[in-house]
Amino acid sequence: MTPFTRIGRILKDGQPGTQVDVRGWVRTKRESKGGFAFLELNDGSSFASLQVVVDGGVPGYAESMKHLGTGASVRIEGEIKESPGKGQRVEVHAKTLEIYGLADPATYPLQKKGHSFEFLREKAHLRPRSNTFGAMARVRNALCAAIHDFYQSRGFLYVQTPIITTSDCEGAGQLFQVTTLDLARLAAKQGEAVDFSQDFFGKKAGLTVSGQLEAETYACALGDVYTFGPTFRAENSNTTRHLAEFWMIEPEMAFYDLNDNMNLAESFVRSIIKDVLAKCPDDLAFFNERIEPGLLDSLHHIVENDFVRLTYTEGVEILQKSGKAFEYPVEWGHDLQSEHERYLTEEHFKQPVILTDYPRAIKSFYMRCNEDGKTVRAMDVLVPRIGEIIGGSQREERPDILVERMRESGLNPDDYWWYLELRQYGTVPHAGFGLGLERTVQLVTGMQNIRDCIPFPRTPKNAEF
């Protein structure tokens, strides 16, 4: 137990007459020269702040009030009382006021009034002190807890897959290179090939773009596993839904087919949203009111209704019959454009959609080939506003076909010798998928930009902090 009380607790069930010690940061100060002041104190334990009434009789009142402003950190000892004012059940009447640190109002960047998210991104070290980012952090935390709960309660093993990898070309995105070689010296020796045998790992290494291949090895031994860690893509992506560093949850299940995979994905998404709705009502009410009107309705709708499931081919037919003038034509064999996905999930079905059985030419080598020879057992979960939130598939467990698909994709099977051995020794049908954590935070909070759904976003030209 801490020697002080967290504000969320006081607001929830603090009883009038109780003596408390609270510590936090001043959000606003409303001063009356009549001899008292109101402080809004926030310590991150809840969305709402605590109103503290500081009477002129509190020791050091005049000196404290002269300097105290938004952003200052304080300790207050006082008594909980019923609040006569509107907007709060209880408040604290201070008996003592101790200042830990002042925040010069002339230079402190956060004002009482709202700031643009662009501005706050440049103040990533201070933005958690704002309503929006405090709420985002609590929702993100609740989501992470819900994710672990979901898998732990189903007996899945949490497996840590490597962040540094030497399997180049895992099939998704560009790798950030990891090296201890002296790049300046190499640059001076232009024209000569780089000798990676001299590098730290003895070969070219990079940051992982997916833990899937390694997760498969544990699924093919222990049954149901999941990874939950950072993922890196060195793509020059400049959009509201891409990050160079993001977090991904990748469950991988032995003896699952595509249908089992879809069932898990759907109950997963619905379950974690349900948990966050229950755990973060105040934060979500704020997002619903100030960030994305209609958010709560749309989240409840997702929780309470089945996802629509259809094949890629059926999706293409719906799009072609829609009569909608798309910027890009819909043609079987081409990947669906954002506008197509959005039409399906936002206009046609108005709820999450799981698309399956994509053309094999546009999907990764590890996805299981269908008997028709044209499609693979892939699945994408599409949600309104965000688009793709999950990508997954039943994996190709037949060694000969897998090798054929690698060659088809221009990969050298020798580089994947250990992955192929999973199929040579005791191969099993299995499936899995990847859920983007930040896209889920976007979905749940209604935040427009994924850069505001992670504490310190990494995007092209941005790795400050």
Added chain:
RNA sequence: UCCCCGAUAGCUCAACCGGUAGAGCGGCGGACUGUUAAUCCGUAGGUUCUUGGUUCGAAUCCAAGUCGGGGAGCCA
């Protein structure tokens, strides 16, 4: 990476046809015995993103660059 848009006070923005910059908020000073983005009065605050060009004169027009936003692609 491509397309479009933008960069002016601490923040959000305005400034007509090219004539040396203005508001709200915030800050500071003052008023107010219960406020809730408090209110009211006063006040200070500017290398108009950078470099170059056109012009008697550029925040304004042109070029390049940098950074930011939206859309697209890549995907989660």
